[in-house]
Amino acid sequence: MKHYLDIDDIVSVPALIQEALTLKNLPYAYEALGKHRTLGMLFFNSSLRTRLSTQKAAQNLGMNTMVMNLNNDGWQLEFEDGSIMNGNTAEHIKEAAAVISQYVDIIALRAFPSLSDKEKDEAEQIIKSFQKFATVPIVNMESATAHPLQALADAITITEFQTIRRPKVVLSWAPHPRALPHAVPNSFVKMMQRMDVDFVITHPEGYELNPLITRNVPINYNQNDALKDADFVYVKNWSSYNQYGQICSTDPQWMMTSEKLGMAKFMHCLPVRRNVIVEDAILDGPQSIVIQQANNRTWAAQAVLKNILENL
């Protein structure tokens, strides 16, 4: 692959999962591949798992890493074409992307959405601008609408834990005190459509995700009904897509409980708010696989970086 911006950049999902699992067994097998190569990690937003796991993945491949918090360490960037830059922005993305491309071999980027301007968020201005003006591959470490490294880790985790050929996977909305982006559910939904699973989404009415992404995936507004006989339950909050960025419900009935979970494995991308998204009993019990899921962030990132390095 050239860039890794979204799930669509994956040629074969099963092959990439297999690659990741191989790397998990032999983390240093391709240490020579990244020699004299540098990963530039640019953060516009907070990060824990992504920051550490992607850095680890790069180091496992023998790469150097340089980390920058763009908001604090550097200059405020301008993304509009033709703007007269006499305000707060000090550097245009055209220069920034082209310049950084000369110091690193791959750029990994995190840039959250505004959740106030749907059109702008969907335009993915930051990551698309980097893609356009950089001369090196771009890896999406969570953009306005996609978190494909997370979704790849999710797919690896399901593959590891599935005990039947075609497991039932449920994406179940949960309440949250703050308005959250759609990046994680979007990429998860896209990924599930590339896997051999029985997939259903459940959420309160009004919480429909972008229909261009959910397409033919069944949506069931009855959570208990949707959860029946699930093998994997992926719980996640997102803000409204139709009333863009709004919190339309904080109904605690949608919190995941042991009773609702049944025999299924519990998944979440983390960070997770305990006793708001999910009750303690699940996270502290044997059905939660969130820690293993987070572990797979490293192997997801490493498989992607390896793939990109091989095509440099």
Next chain:
Amino acid sequence: MKHYLDIDDIVSVPALIQEALTLKNLPYAYEALGKHRTLGMLFFNSSLRTRLSTQKAAQNLGMNTMVMNLNNDGWQLEFEDGSIMNGNTAEHIKEAAAVISQYVDIIALRAFPSLSDKEKDEAEQIIKSFQKFATVPIVNMESATAHPLQALADAITITEFQTIRRPKVVLSWAPHPRALPHAVPNSFVKMMQRMDVDFVITHPEGYELNPLITRNVPINYNQNDALKDADFVYVKNWSSYNQYGQICSTDPQWMMTSEKLGMAKFMHCLPVRRNVIVEDAILDGPQSIVIQQANNRTWAAQAVLKNILENL
């Protein structure tokens, strides 16, 4: 050793000092030991010496390092059990510690006390929670009540500079405009009780440290008397322990001067406020060994990390 949380984790103080001095002579002798190992350095507070010396120590051992300022770069952590996380905290320590453990081989941690809630500070919630929920060793880079890497560097420095078998060591309180923690004096007091020294503490009445730590160490409220015939004088401010976190005195008479110091060597953990804690003449003169003491931070950290790596 498994963890390095406090002085009590040291089996043999002389052996660990000897280890550090050997590493000081041959910094790269164990470079193979840390290959493919990563040290995660997590900071809740400012750091200069600890940050640089611990990173250097890890690199000398061939380790990779990943540094995170947890307050700015990541998510606000929840430490209370059973809490309903609908407030400011976005991630529970249970997940954070378990997840980070999968990306690094050792976690080093800095977390200062509140100085407002004695019970909470003494519970050492942050570092104890990491210890409990992490699956890798924890190194204390200064917690609410202990700074054992500093105390080990102090012990190495005394060993290097002592000219008699059993030197007299004085810990002397000094004034400071801000309320400071007890971590450094606590660990120093514990360390001195593990060494073959004649140890005495001097401070104004009301500045007694935790009696469970000072135990049988003589306390002399008369500074001049305490300093008599001292070989090493360790000057340090701390806030009141009894009137917890309060500043009960800023009496400039307690500042260390050349006259009071006599022939003794001057020690301080740094950063040090000149002409408040100690007069310029001492720091700029030949009796100050604070720079050498800071140098030994590297070898203290390296001895500890080596020990932990050997027991992984």
Next chain:
Amino acid sequence: MKHYLDIDDIVSVPALIQEALTLKNLPYAYEALGKHRTLGMLFFNSSLRTRLSTQKAAQNLGMNTMVMNLNNDGWQLEFEDGSIMNGNTAEHIKEAAAVISQYVDIIALRAFPSLSDKEKDEAEQIIKSFQKFATVPIVNMESATAHPLQALADAITITEFQTIRRPKVVLSWAPHPRALPHAVPNSFVKMMQRMDVDFVITHPEGYELNPLITRNVPINYNQNDALKDADFVYVKNWSSYNQYGQICSTDPQWMMTSEKLGMAKFMHCLPVRRNVIVEDAILDGPQSIVIQQANNRTWAAQAVLKNILENL
């Protein structure tokens, strides 16, 4: 060289340029030179190019790097001699510089001017204090009055792109909404006086740079006249030197346009404000060499670090 604080530290400009161009062709030829050596990069201010290119340069030479944002990560430093430190500063430069010197082999430093106190800025207190109290070489990553790594990259770029033996180089002032330092133009002016070029400066009256730096360089207040037959036009804003740190003009007539540029190559140190300093057409056209110029930051830094490492 021992330190790299200013252009004057360069023995032979042509030799150092040649060194940089050789490294550009063979970036890893001296990878053994930096083994077991650490570059400490200390930032008091924002940085993108300097941060990434200097780190890259060090890694190309096999060095470890440790990066610190001194304002946020560490302690506030005191620079005054003899001060009674009972205010906001927690650590004196005497200790800080001496201590850091023990953890790293070279210190690279960025510290911008106040632009409010000319005398203090010109005293270069921060970088001079580090030089005085550190025991390792200091590299200037932009100080109050000089940016010699930038100027070296500029010289490399001119050397690469010149098509005649003695090109005409014009430094042309441009408007900017904020008061900017003199470091970049100062070092560029000094560098041009060390090269075989026909050099002229153009700016509005009242924007004269420090006459001790411009010395015999011709200054032409008529921009069009100055630009005639130019081979390289270096555009840059700076605040007034005489009315120190003031903005005396924001006259948009001084913005660089394609028409004014003629056949010359366009240079700028970046970040650049589009359509304020220079119009889009130039930056997006073939005469702009700002990206190549930024690329040379790596080789400038690498030549300097190599030189210093060879003299350690």
